Amino acid sequence: MKRKIIIASSILIIGLLIGFRLVANKSKMDAKKVMPDNKNVTIPVTAVAVKEGSTDQQLVRTGSLIPFKEAEIMATSAGKVLSVKYDLGSYVSQGATLVKVDSKLKELSLEATELNINKLKKDTERYNKLLAGNAATEVQVTDTKYNYENALNQAEQIKQQINDAVVAAPISGRVIKKNIEPGEFVNVGTSLGTILDMSRLKVQVMISENDVYKLKEGQHVSVGTSIFPDKKIDGVISYIAPQGDESHNYPVEIVIKNSNQLRAGTFVSVEFKQKSSQNALLIPRSALVESVRNPYVYAVENGIAKRRKIQVGRELGDNIEVLSGLQSGETVITTGQINLSEGAAVNVTK
Numbered sequence: 001m002k003r004k005i006i007i008a009s010s011i012l013i014i015g016l017l018i019g020f021r022l023v024a025n026k027s028k029m030d031a032k033k034v035m036p037d038n039k040n041v042t043i044p045v046t047a048v049a050v051k052e053g054s055t056d057q058q059l060v061r062t063g064s065l066i067p068f069k070e071a072e073i074m075a076t077s078a079g080k081v082l083s084v085k086y087d088l089g090s091y092v093s094q095g096a097t098l099v100k101v102d103s104k105l106k107e108l109s110l111e112a113t114e115l116n117i118n119k120l121k122k123d124t125e126r127y128n129k130l131l132a133g134n135a136a137t138e139v140q141v142t143d144t145k146y147n148y149e150n151a152l153n154q155a156e157q158i159k160q161q162i163n164d165a166v167v168a169a170p171i172s173g174r175v176i177k178k179n180i181e182p183g184e185f186v187n188v189g190t191s192l193g194t195i196l197d198m199s200r201l202k203v204q205v206m207i208s209e210n211d212v213y214k215l216k217e218g219q220h221v222s223v224g225t226s227i228f229p230d231k232k233i234d235g236v237i238s239y240i241a242p243q244g245d246e247s248h249n250y251p252v253e254i255v256i257k258n259s260n261q262l263r264a265g266t267f268v269s270v271e272f273k274q275k276s277s278q279n280a281l282l283i284p285r286s287a288l289v290e291s292v293r294n295p296y297v298y299a300v301e302n303g304i305a306k307r308r309k310i311q312v313g314r315e316l317g318d319n320i321e322v323l324s325g326l327q328s329g330e331t332v333i334t335t336g337q338i339n340l341s342e343g344a345a346v347n348v349t350k
Helices: 002-033 104-132 138-164
Strands: 043-049 051-074 079-084 097-101 166-168 173-178 191-208 220-225 228-240 249-257 267-284 296-301 304-309 311-316 319-324 331-335 346-348
Touching (some): 051 173, 097 191, 104 138, 191 267, 220 249, 267 311
Parallel strands (some): 043 346
Antiparallel strands (some): 043 331, 051 191, 097 166, 173 191, 191 249, 220 228, 228 249, 267 319, 296 304
């Protein structure tokens, strides 16, 4: 019995010793995992001041193509539509008859008015002869002449109304909307469809105040699109706005010939012959701790490294344009960032 107690006690003591040893070893391992505190260690780095620099680049702007002309087919007379001579997608020529509206009553009214004109014309001639023989008064002659001229005016008005019953194409182009069918009733001003002139296309871009004075109307530019990446289309500046917006940007319009059958709404880039000189906030590319997809830098404030998340723009050689996150005059670290953490003490060396 005593022997069993001794054996059990020995096993318990050995187990306790092993447990204490494991706990001690774990404490040593955890201590090794703790990162050293660099805040009390001055890390040597190199740094540069953030400056505004002038960047000369080819003046390029982007925009979307719009039709050279767009026009509504408008009803100019009220009545029942007798015929529609176009379909969706049809090509029509300027002046061609597109829609006819019923004008039968106006034609009958014109016939009656013309008969009255013939009668009044004879009356006028007769009264003039009678006046010459003192058989009529000047009042009779004047009234008859007035009625005759008034009937002539009425006839011209009716003729115009009859002409208005025939709707002609306002421009040449393709029909992209058809809003009417024969048998429907229309009023004056009703939109019957839409025509686009796609023989030429336009694109409007915004140009800064610094660059707009370098441009002239009639100047040629190069227009490109991802649809035809190997082709450059010749464009001409057709309009430069005399007034800019609140940001001092000016609308500039470019016209191109649509020989490639481009469609309105296509995204294009316009490359001008002039170069654009702009001020930008620049830092060396080496100041980036990570890639331009997740850019941040370390700025130096009173000998302490401060992590700054930034937004980058263009890559200009060895420099990167900074859009936000830094200000001119601040200092950013260019080497030694691998050993840095937020709040680390640094010593800027040359």
